[in-house]
Amino acid sequence: MSTQVSLEERFQARIDAEQKIEPKDWMPEAYRKTLIRQISQHAHSEVVGMLPEGNWITRAPSLRRKVALLAKVQDEAGHGLYLYSAAETLGISREELYNELLSGKAKYSSIFNYPTLTWADMGAVGWLVDGAAIMNQVALCKCSYGPYARAMVRVCKEESFHQRQGFEILLTLSKGTPEQRAMCQDAINRWWWPSMMMFGPNDSDSPHSAQSMRWKIKRYSNDTLRQKFVDMAAEQIRVLNMTLPDPDLRWNEERGHYDFGPIDWNEFNEVLKGNGPCNRERLAARRKAWEEGAWVREAAMAHAAKRQQQSVQSH
Amino acid sequence: MRDFLLLLADNTQILGHRLGEWCGHGPELEIDMAMTNLALDLVGQSRNYYQYLAELEGKGRTEDDLAYLRDAREFRNCLLVEQPNGDFARTVARNFLFDSWHFFFLQALCNSNDERLAAIAAKSLKEVTYHLRWSSEWVIRLGDGTEESHRRIQDAFDHLWTYRGELLTPAPFETEAASAGYGVDLHSIKPLTEDKLADILYQATLRRPEDGWMQSGGKTGRHSEHLGYLLAEMQYVQRAYPNSVW
Numbered sequence: 150m151s152t153q154v155s156l157e158e159r160f161q162a163r164i165d166a167e168q169k170i171e172p173k174d175w176m177p178e179a180y181r182k183t184l185i186r187q188i189s190q191h192a193h194s195e196v197v198g199m200l201p202e203g204n205w206i207t208r209a210p211s212l213r214r215k216v217a218l219l220a221k222v223q224d225e226a227g228h229g230l231y232l233y234s235a236a237e238t239l240g241i242s243r244e245e246l247y248n249e250l251l252s253g254k255a256k257y258s259s260i261f262n263y264p265t266l267t268w269a270d271m272g273a274v275g276w277l278v279d280g281a282a283i284m285n286q287v288a289l290c291k292c293s294y295g296p297y298a299r300a301m302v303r304v305c306k307e308e309s310f311h312q313r314q315g316f317e318i319l320l321t322l323s324k325g326t327p328e329q330r331a332m333c334q335d336a337i338n339r340w341w342w343p344s345m346m347m348f349g350p351n352d353s354d355s356p357h358s359a360q361s362m363r364w365k366i367k368r369y370s371n372d373t374l375r376q377k378f379v380d381m382a383a384e385q386i387r388v389l390n391m392t393l394p395d396p397d398l399r400w401n402e403e404r405g406h407y408d409f410g411p412i413d414w415n416e417f418n419e420v421l422k423g424n425g426p427c428n429r430e431r432l433a434a435r436r437k438a439w440e441e442g443a444w445v446r447e448a449a450m451a452h453a454a455k456r457q458q459q460s461v462q463s464h
Numbered sequence: 465m466r467d468f469l470l471l472l473a474d475n476t477q478i479l480g481h482r483l484g485e486w487c488g489h490g491p492e493l494e495i496d497m498a499m500t501n502l503a504l505d506l507v508g509q510s511r512n513y514y515q516y517l518a519e520l521e522g523k524g525r526t527e528d529d530l531a532y533l534r535d536a537r538e539f540r541n542c543l544l545v546e547q548p549n550g551d552f553a554r555t556v557a558r559n560f561l562f563d564s565w566h567f568f569f570l571q572a573l574c575n576s577n578d579e580r581l582a583a584i585a586a587k588s589l590k591e592v593t594y595h596l597r598w599s600s601e602w603v604i605r606l607g608d609g610t611e612e613s614h615r616r617i618q619d620a621f622d623h624l625w626t627y628r629g630e631l632l633t634p635a636p637f638e639t640e641a642a643s644a645g646y647g648v649d650l651h652s653i654k655p656l657t658e659d660k661l662a663d664i665l666y667q668a669t670l671r672r673p674e675d676g677w678m679q680s681g682g683k684t685g686r687h688s689e690h691l692g693y694l695l696a697e698m699q700y701v702q703r704a705y706p707n708s709v710w
Contacts, residue, residue: 196493199487199488199496200488203487203488203489206484206485206487207481207484207485207697207698208697208698208700208701209701210532210701210702210705210708210710211528211532211702211710212507212510212511212514212527212528212531214710215484215507216504216507216508216511219484219487219500219503219504219507220500220504222487222488222500223487223496223497223500223501223504226488226493226496226497226500227497229493230493230494230497233493268701268710321709321710324709325708325709326705326707326708328705328708329705329708434488434489437489438488438489438490438491441491441551441552442490442491442492442495442552443491444610444612444613444616445491445492445495445552445606445613446491446492447609447610447612447613448605448606448609448610448612448613449605449609451609451610451613452604452605452606452608452609455608
């Protein structure tokens, strides 16, 4: 018992001293579990997140946009890979994690349960969804778990590029024809509140937050990051000459921040429970790809085994 | 020159588009990323050809006008590249049949007396060297993998074989291009692609399908029904909102 206490104390002392925890270091089981849950959710979000944007690859309106969108969705697959690898350092396999996603046990970011309806959504997703994701991810670059923090550094570089690209799509539309401007405003209207919800429940209702803050997995509270996001978007929307769909949005001189209206947590909870517009489609698409790919993965393994046997025999 | 450039541009554009359809739906993340790489390379190559053609025309048209505002009958790509993805085996077989031709075609095109074409070919060849390796390896893996994968890849070759002839049969504009020195003599690359094919099929323990009737027509704008749907999707935004900047 006393050894356990001292191990935990030493662990916390290292965290307090801003030292990174590495895979072979001792860590409390709850720390490991929290990280596996969080990193795998993050990985699943990247992989499910390929779908709403992949939806527009074949309809991208110019060759330049098509290439950029292909590259972006490919980056997301890459992020999924880094993150699954980071989770694997905690002693769980990618296949196990993936099965949890396909069985519906593991969660992914609810934002990807919303549909991408027009080309302008590629801009709004880049600007708002990637913008919100970056707020979280920049903070995670300083997370106490080394492999996760390092994966995040790479992810953030690419994400900030995606966000600029998304903004530039909207900027082009905002300077375009009346139809393009309407498309732009409509996409912002639809993606604004779901993006605000990406930061999770208010701090007062966030069950895991306190422990994660102590472990320095989480460095800033949900509400702090959400405020940062609002402050950024409220400024940038003016460059677009568009509006954010919140009548309560206004600068508060005293706080030095923008005030904003209440979030519809009822909608958030329903999407989380599986009742978002695309929950079923997203999971079905992931399952279909996985099941239809089973014979391919088996063939690759069978072939590799044959090759290995041949090389053993020839030696 | 116009039709010859369109052949090169449309082949790479349409095959790149088909590979883009896989993005997010591949059998595993690594394969998904590899297919997206192929798509990126091919669409990139098509842009080089479209841009060159737009410059030569000198009518103020852009790469996008050429890709998005022509109808199916004006497309010059081979029938092979517009064939639907099907299962992964069908995609692999289609890509291998194309790559094992494209690679030697580009090698020859590096000697084009048109400097710009030779430069595009040299740049593309680096990418296509990898494409050919990727599809060859997958043909071997699937052919010499499990019973199921063997059956699927053999079926895929049997199904697609009829589109192979067109790659090696010159349209009149190709013959003209070859004799003017900026194109490629398809007869000269035929033995090279045949050897490659024989080697890979052998390693994959696959049977070479019989050379029966070969479909053709793509190079002169007589396509399969598949191309119309592909273009309807690809061109929709440009067509629905004409004269807009994206």
